[in-house]
Amino acid sequence: MQPLNMCINTQTPLVQFTAAQAPRSGRRTIAPVDLATLTEGVDYRYSPGGVTRMVLPLVRHMLHDQILDEAHWVALNPNAPATVRMSGMTLHSVTLGPKRMASYGMVKEAIWGRVHGIDDTDYHDDLLWTEAFSEYAYYNRITSELIRKLDKKHDFDVFYIHDFQQIPIGHMLTTLKPKIFRWHIPFDRSTIPQHWHALLATYLNSYDAIVVSSPRYADSLKAFGYTGRIEHIYPYVDPKDYSDPAVSDVASVSERFGVKDDDIVALVVARMDPVKAHDRAIDALAELASSFPRLKLVLVGNGSFSSSRDGVGLSKSSRWRAHLEEMVKRSKLEGRIVFTGHLSQHDLDCFYERCSFTILPSVREGFGLVVVESWLHRRPAIISSRAGIADLVREGKNGLLFDPDEPGALARQMRRLLGGHPTELSKGLIRGGSLAAEKCSVEAAVQAERALLTEVMEA
Amino acid sequence: MVDLYATLWSFALAGLTLLLTWAFAMLASWLIGRFMRQSSPQVTSGARRLGAVVVWLIGSILAIQELGVSPLILIVVIALVGIAALIAVREPLGNYGAKYFTDVYTPFKVGDAIRVQGYAGKVIAINAITTVLLTDNEQLISVPNSVFITDVVVNTTPQAWKEVTIPISIGPSIDLPAFESELLKNLSKLKLRLDRQFPPLLSTKSRTPQSTDLTLTVMLRRPEERDAVTVEVNKRVAEVLERTRTNRR
DSSP states (O other): OOOEEEEEEESSOSEEEOTTTSOOTTOOOSSOEEGGGSOBTTTEEEOOSHHHHHHHHHHHHHHHTTSEEEEEEEEEOTTSOSEEEETTEEEEEEOOOHHHHHHHHHHHHHHHHHHTTSOOOGGGGGGGGSHHHHHHHHHHHHHHHHHHHHHHHHOOSEEEEESGGGTTHHHHSOOSSOEEEEEOSOOOGGGSOGGGHHHHHHHHTTSSEEEESSHHHHHHHHHHTOOSEEEEOOOOBOGGGOOOOOHHHHHHHHHHTTOOTTOEEEEEEOOSOGGGOHHHHHHHHHHHTTTOTTEEEEEEOOOOTTTSTTTTOOOHHHHHHHHHHHHHHHTTOTTTEEEEESOOHHHHHHHHHHOSEEEEOOSSBSOOHHHHHHHHTTOOEEEETTBGGGGGOOBTTTBEEEOTTSTTHHHHHHHHHHSSOHHHHHHHHHHHHHHHHHTTBHHHHHHHHHHHHHHHHHO | OHHHHHHHHHHHHHHHHHHHHHHHHHHHHHHHHHHTTTSOHHHHHHHHHHHHHHHHHHHHHHHHHHTTOOHHHHHHHHHHHHHHHHHHTHHHHHHHHHHHHHHHHSSOOTTOEEEETTEEEEEEEEOSSEEEEEOTTSOEEEEETTHHHHSOEEEOSTTGGGEEEEEEEEOTTSOHHHHHHHHHHHHGGGTTTBOTTSOOEEEEEEEOSSOEEEEEEEEBSOGGGHHHHHHHHHHHHHHHHHHHHHHHO
16 A cells, blocks of 8 residues: 555644644734744643544554655644644644634534433434534534645545544545544444434445444444444554653652652542543542541543633533532542642653552543553553443453442442452453553554555555 | 727727626626525526626627627627527437426435336436436436426435425635535524424535535425425525625625
């Protein structure tokens, strides 16, 4: 296969710019900005977690392995220059006014809530007929128009569209070139309202191939009526992105957040969002608090791009954090629970090193890459059975599973790692986790994606 | 000297005539658009173009007359070329014309299963001259478009009665995202008359630098409301087109 020129589309941008670099209203420069001339942490930062965290290493490896010749990445980024160049890649920004952004955000949250099964209100059955939905269509149409213009200029070989927010793009983009869609969140036919089926099926069937994170989503997608090629590829991370921090760094970061040397740390790495179910972890700590007085729960993460003021601007994360803080107060757990907010990769690595085990408490989760991060740091993980990664977990061999809706289930699994003889169990889980992590490495993904591209291009 | 002034005066009058022609052509196009608000946007846009061409034709003849040249020769040449063209391409022209009307008024589209003149198959292409069917035993059947005007066509696609497809052509003066957003907003007001499970869908059929051909698909809730809903949707499309065009200006 000849090296390809690929157009990638995500909602969340790869790079978010600080106010100083953001173009003033109506003053978006046409000339591309070279990222190498700016300073990370000062002028810009990489979007944490989620889709971009996964796609970036893949693109880098594909460029390195000459599967890709060039990559253009289109994303919603109102506070960014129109075009940004970085090694091998060009980033293109889509911009949306605040009013349209609010409506778009409302629709995407409603879709997200229903697909994750956390919002079963009838109100959203008519979502596709609302005025807000017309703004959702507007956002997707301006994105597809930008992609079309770029295609005229760069003559892409393939379009790779990521995540549910962008799903109409395949239908809007009138091209005979291959279109691949990656569905990152859970796909369970039973959670999708009947009134959405026809439109969603039209959108899905506009893609030549759809990639999902779990075999169970593939089955559901087939049952939904998707007739194209379905590929199951585990989400992935690049192990090289994770460091083993120095002992002194771990001590200093722990001290900064009030974690003492003799504390036992249970770590939750998840953005502040009800679906991440931090409340289950707080409940479990409340149950174990008196038996394990040195046990502390560290919650790392704040809002996503959708919650950020520079992004979609939804206030969901601050509401959820306030709810959790209230819960901590009510349970008299002050001092036992640490909210760190967003951490740099280095500080996060320090907490992975410092913790005894990690918890993924989500009530629903497309996959759960933080579990892979935990395995890479050789820490055992307790995992919600509702997460896509649960497919990879063999109970007691590489992880401990629990049902987030079963009262006491998480506390029971935590107790197994805290009391009795945790060492043998932990060692086994770490060994098993390391093996499972290999399935979620970027090298494995590059192979799978190369095979998919070859099949789609030559079909 | 007098001749020079007279010549300049004639040119000025011819120029003025062309200027007035331009204004009348715009006016005629606008009036036709207003008058045909309830018709299909594609028919309306064709009628507007035709109206403008007629005005320009008359205006050009008058302008030539102002220059002292007899317009008779021009009229005769146009008439002869027209008659010759009509004779030469009578059949394809008939099919082409039929395509224009079947696009708007015949209830099938690419992908539907239809039966016509004893042939049955899936519509895989509708070009300017023929409609191509693919039969169950993988035979291709080409049906001249004029047949669809004169013969009975049966659309055997399940729930075909529900579907109303409206072709829309927009020029570069219309911002597609804004048009689509406005249109969806506007059509949501008809949700009681439309199938709740199938919200209106705008699809892009083809694009050139001059125009974008779109198809709006809406699904009816009750078959007896087909005409009424089609007229109402056409009206709303025309209004949104006009508004989007004005906003752009």
